[in-house]
Amino acid sequence: MKICHLTSVHSAMDTRILIKECQSLQKAGHEVVYIVPNAEDSVQFGVQIKGVSSTASNRLKRMVNTTSLVYEEAIRQDADVYHFHDSELIPIGLKLKSKGKKVIYDVHEDLPEQILSKQWIPGPLRRSVAIGARSLEKYASKRFDAVVTATPYINERFKTYNDNSLTIHNYPLLQELMNGNVQSEQADSIKDSDKKRVVYLGGIYLLRGIKEMIQSVERVNDKHNVEFRLGGSFAPASLENEVKKMSGWKHVNFLGFLNRQQVKDELSQANAGLVLLHPEPRFVVSYPIKLFEYMSAGLPVIASNFPLWEDIVRENECGICVDPNNIEEIAKAIESILNNPEKAVEMGRNGRKAVENRYNWEKESERLIELYERIS
Template sequence: MRVCHLTSVHPAEDIRIFVKECQSLVSAGHEVILVVANESPRVINGVKIVGVHAPAKNRLMRMLKATYEVYKQALKEDAEVYHFHDPELIPIGLLLKGKGKKVVYDVHEDVPEQVLSKQWIPSLLRKPISFLVKAVEKFASKRFDAIVTATPTINERFKTYNERSITVHNYPILNELIDPNLDISKKQFEKPSIVYIGGITELRGIREMVQAIETINKDQHVQLHLAGKFSPPELEIKMRKLPAWQYVNYLGWLNRQQIKQCLSDATLGLVLLHPEPRYVVSYPIKLFEYMSAGIPVVASNFPLWKEIVESSGCGKCVDPLNVDEISETIRWFLNHPEKAKEMGMNGRKAIEEKYNWESESSVLIRLYDELSTKRD
């Protein structure tokens, strides 16, 4: 089929949208177009990327301008299936459905829950907006041909709206972040290094991570290798003023090859998100990427995360708000390198056997097979 993926928010080479979903569909024989905002047109690995010009001075204008431009381009592509990735594109999905197209809504996050913790939304408006978003998703999802969700928890809600609602986990590609010929058992940790890769915010635990590293450096030297973008940007200024910043190696934003190199040199990976409702039931891609690279993890002690970490034996879970517990757990890994190596190997084994994109892509392909035989 001729398939058109739509996003007004994500970059052209987004990992879930472009690297995983679009390229998997190309491999399955579909013609795939990706319409994105403010990107140059090009073809990469069989995916035709079409950029639309939608500059804006603020968030509201971006949403309105980008949505309109994406819709215009979507009509030009005249695809059989439209697969969109942002809640602000729900109106586009309904318009395309009205024109007789097959439409798939890809739900990356639990948006109503997200709204409740968005700092840029006035606190008095968060609950009403959350309620409105949920109502809109319910109304629209009943009319779409399929819903793809990133986690089972999100899928539980959407399954009540649309029977064709499936979960496609955002697990890592099997050999993207590790050399398949690497023997993890022979990995040496001559210079211990701790890594965190991802969005850098207060709620994702940046302050606790930096404070824990400071505590550890009172009796043994170790660096926190930090990669990603600060949000808001002012947070970086605040963190750099802390005495503990001297133990941080800030790498900024890294491409996938740089992330692979960073993980290959790491002793331990951190994923210490705060116990926000949306985080507690999430499947953090960074946890699985650390496991994929064969390094042990220290993760937040949410029940879902504990089940993953403990069942695979790939690390330890801690209270993400307890700096002393975090620092003591990191110190344990530094003082037990052989156990750390064993846990890293366990994590890699779990990825190979269960938590990989190769198994998830078959779920997506099967959905498209069903859509290709469906007739409105």
């Protein structure tokens, strides 16, 4: 088949879309095109990247202008199956369906729940907008050939709209984060040195616990020499200046945006990985990719004590769960890992073993390929 993946929001090198889904379908023998805004035409991992030039300067312009450009290019590609990744492309998906095309909606986030916490939407309007979004997804999903969801929680809603709805978890690739390109001897010497490292790599937001992480590392430094390795981009940009004024910033090594190779290197040299999202409704039922990436790299995790996450961490004995708003509890968890290096190594091995046995993309990709065979 000729398969076309569409986005108006994500990047050309998006891990879930390009590196996992598109590449898996290409390896299964399909011709795969990925349409993405403001990217150069190229071939990556055997997938054709087709860029559309967008000058949209805000969300509204993107939702109108960029989506139109994506649709025009989609029509030019004349694919057999269209697989889109953004809720703002739902009208485009319906247009493609009206032309007799096979269409798959890939739901990365619970849109109605997400809207309820969007600061750019006026508070009094959020509930009405969320209800409208839910109605649109229900109407459209009944007409699409399939719906792919990132979590079982999201799938519970969509399977009531479309029988051909299934969860494809965003688990890590088995070999991607194992060891990195840092020699194991070098990584071990770093971990055994007086200065310890805890790491967070990902989107840097208030709700993802950036202030609590900085404060906990500051507290741990009363007893240990600990560096907080922070990688990613701040949102909003003003948050960077805000957190740099915190007294604990002196213990932070801000790395900025990291490519995948740099992510490997950082994880291979760290003593523990932090994933401390606040207890927002959409986070509590999520499967955070960072948790599984830390596990894949053989790194002990310190994670929010949401029931879903606790089940994973405790069952696999791969880390410690804490109240993400409790600085003292987070600090004690970091200290526990630093004070018990043999136990930390065991946690890391347990996490890696769990990824090898269950939480890996290779198993998920089989289900994605089966879905395409089913709707063809």
